[in-house]
Amino acid sequence: MVVMILDGKACSERRLEILREEIDESGLNPHLATVIAGSDPGSQMYVRMKHRTCEQVHIGSVGIELPADATTGRVLEAIRRLNDDADIDGILVQLPLPGQIDADRVIRAVRTDKDVDGFHPLNLGLLFSGKPNFIPCTPKGIMTLLAEYHIDVAGMQAVVIGRSIDVGRPMAALLTNADATVTLCHSRTKNLADEVKRADILVSTVGRAHFITAEMVKPGAVVIDVGINQLNGRLVGDVDFSGVREVAGAITPVPGGVGPMTIATLMENTFLAAKLRACNTVW
Numbered sequence: 001m002v003v004m005i006l007d008g009k010a011c012s013e014r015r016l017e018i019l020r021e022e023i024d025e026s027g028l029n030p031h032l033a034t035v036i037a038g039s040d041p042g043s044q045m046y047v048r049m050k051h052r053t054c055e056q057v058h059i060g061s062v063g064i065e066l067p068a069d070a071t072t073g074r075v076l077e078a079i080r081r082l083n084d085d086a087d088i089d090g091i092l093v094q095l096p097l098p099g100q101i102d103a104d105r106v107i108r109a110v111r112t113d114k115d116v117d118g119f120h121p122l123n124l125g126l127l128f129s130g131k132p133n134f135i136p137c138t139p140k141g142i143m144t145l146l147a148e149y150h151i152d153v154a155g156m157q158a159v160v161i162g163r164s165i166d167v168g169r170p171m172a173a174l175l176t177n178a179d180a181t182v183t184l185c186h187s188r189t190k191n192l193a194d195e196v197k198r199a200d201i202l203v204s205t206v207g208r209a210h211f212i213t214a215e216m217v218k219p220g221a222v223v224i225d226v227g228i229n230q231l232n233g234r235l236v237g238d239v240d241f242s243g244v245r246e247v248a249g250a251i252t253p254v255p256g257g258v259g260p261m262t263i264a265t266l267m268e269n270t271f272l273a274a275k276l277r278a279c280n281t282v283w
């Protein structure tokens, strides 16, 4: 079977170029603020990548760096300032936060019209009600990638593995909104292999190298690999790419699949926030 490689890197580059032109033509000056606590190298690298991409598309950015022992109150104070800052359109809190910080309170403190990560319960609720405003970047980026490759999920059996707020749950909601029939699996799912085998489209967000192998996948299925894992010093996804590509109809690589789409979508969400604020839209 000839597999279609869903090239998120190329797709995101095309979209970022278009976005830069739209921003330049809009006359707006969108700004993203990032908030990070602690010095986790992975989190710092992601934040740096986001600032670099902002520069590429002419979005201004500011970074708030708090110490690893910051209290919940200190983070909330930083969020309050950004909420009140008329120059800031989007606020991104880099997760995970250190354990002593109440992440739920922090997420709920972000103004909903600056919540470009889409994690605020109000924005998640709108998504689940089928009337989304800000949609979490990873699942939204996946839907964009599918659309770019003209993959219509309507009527498909979709299986999502993982039920986190940032990926699995909103992914299931987006697929439902797009008329797929969705099964959401997690660590307590019985007979996971049977569920996976029925999938016309499979989204794996587990965070375990080579969790999905070729014999688990239905021939011709669309396989979306969200996982980011280290294996023998290499970056790999959840999917055993070399084996699964032999049976799948389409597949995202790691790296170069979902990751770049996530960052491009963050930029699109930030521009959306700037446009909505400029129109003073009430929703």
Ligand SMILES: NC(=O)c1ccc[n+]([C@@H]2O[C@H](COP(=O)([O-])OP(=O)(O)OC[C@H]3O[C@@H](n4cnc5c(N)ncnc54)[C@H](OP(=O)(O)O)[C@@H]3O)[C@@H](O)[C@H]2O)c1
Binding pocket: 138, 161, 162, 163, 164, 166, 167, 168, 185, 186, 187, 188, 189, 192, 205, 206, 207, 208, 226, 227, 228, 229, 258, 259, 260, 262
């Ligand atoms: N590419 C990107 O842009 C991007 C963005 C975000 C995350 N990621 C990556 O995606 C992965 C998942 O991230 P996350 O934030 O969603 O992680 P998470 O919060 O740890 O969620 C992992 C999910 O996998 C489920 N799970 C764990 N073991 C399982 C098993 N044996 N069988 C079935 N389900 C199992 C868990 O089930 P329970 O709920 O029952 O515990 C949980 O729902 C990580 O590798 C992360 O780095 C990538």
